[in-house]
Amino acid sequence: xxxxxxxxxxxxxxxxxxxxxxxxxxxxxxxxxxxxxxxxxxxxxxxxxxxxxxxxxxxxxxxxxxxxxxxxxxxxxxxxxxxxxxxxxxxxxxxxxxxxxxxxxxxxxxxxxxxxxxxxxxxxxxxxxxxxxxxx
Amino acid sequence: xxxxxxxxxxxxxxxxxxxxxxxxxxxxxxxxxxxxxxxxxxxxxxxxxxxxxxxxxxxxxxxxxxxxxxxxxxxxxxxxxxxxxxxxxxxxxxxxxxxxxxxxxxxx
Numbered sequence: 001x002x003x004x005x006x007x008x009x010x011x012x013x014x015x016x017x018x019x020x021x022x023x024x025x026x027x028x029x030x031x032x033x034x035x036x037x038x039x040x041x042x043x044x045x046x047x048x049x050x051x052x053x054x055x056x057x058x059x060x061x062x063x064x065x066x067x068x069x070x071x072x073x074x075x076x077x078x079x080x081x082x083x084x085x086x087x088x089x090x091x092x093x094x095x096x097x098x099x100x101x102x103x104x105x106x107x108x109x110x111x112x113x114x115x116x117x118x119x120x121x122x123x124x125x126x127x128x129x130x131x132x133x134x135x136x
Numbered sequence: 137x138x139x140x141x142x143x144x145x146x147x148x149x150x151x152x153x154x155x156x157x158x159x160x161x162x163x164x165x166x167x168x169x170x171x172x173x174x175x176x177x178x179x180x181x182x183x184x185x186x187x188x189x190x191x192x193x194x195x196x197x198x199x200x201x202x203x204x205x206x207x208x209x210x211x212x213x214x215x216x217x218x219x220x221x222x223x224x225x226x227x228x229x230x231x232x233x234x235x236x237x238x239x240x241x242x243x244x
Contacts, residue, residue, distance in 0.1 A: 029232045129235045
């Protein structure tokens with residue numbers, strides 16, 4: 001199959017829903033197959049790439065931050081951007097600007113861009129297919 | 137062709153899945169292309185033989201291809217031999233492949 005362009009819209013904030021993990025797995029699979037991907041993060045999903053996320057210790061279980069090895073989705077976003085580069089694919093990660101400002105999460109990992117719902121519309125027009133993963 | 141890809145993430149016991157199943161059935165009966173119901177997350181639970189699995193078996197009889205995310209199955213300790221025969225385990229790649237085919241894709 002020739003290179004295609006898939007478009008994903010994510011809405012859930014980090015650390016809340018399995019939907020985010022499934023969406024990331026689909027994006028990962030598409031990139032591994034050499035396809036181009038656009039991700040539009042809307043509402044709480046703009047915090048997925050927030051650069052100031054920090055791993056934390058777990059005092060209840062007596063583990064320090066390294067032992068706890070708490071996953072931060074900003075690292076998954078960065079890993080997907082790296083994977084795209086490795087596979088020769090294009091991953092365009094768009095953060096809804098108004099959603100970012102509302103939440104004060106302007107510092108995003110390198111490689112992401114700020115946009116608006118109009119950019120999602122453009123991506124729908126440009127892509128071969130689109131999936132919207134909504135909140136409930 | 138190209139047909140439809142319906143991604144179901146909800147356990148029917150939580151509610152909210154019936155209308156999606158009905159959509160799959162009606163799309164299959166309209167014969168406007170292949171229809172795949174891809175079960176992810178807690179939606180894989182009724183893929184085990186249980187009171188809730190009869191609905192999936194009926195859907196398969198109506199012509200809907202039913203796939204279950206093998207990662208979600210493993211997370212929940214559901215081995216392949218516990219699945220009803222109408223449901224096939226599949227990697228998440230299978231969902232991406234169907235998107236690439238141009239299937240209209242909906243998430244529930």
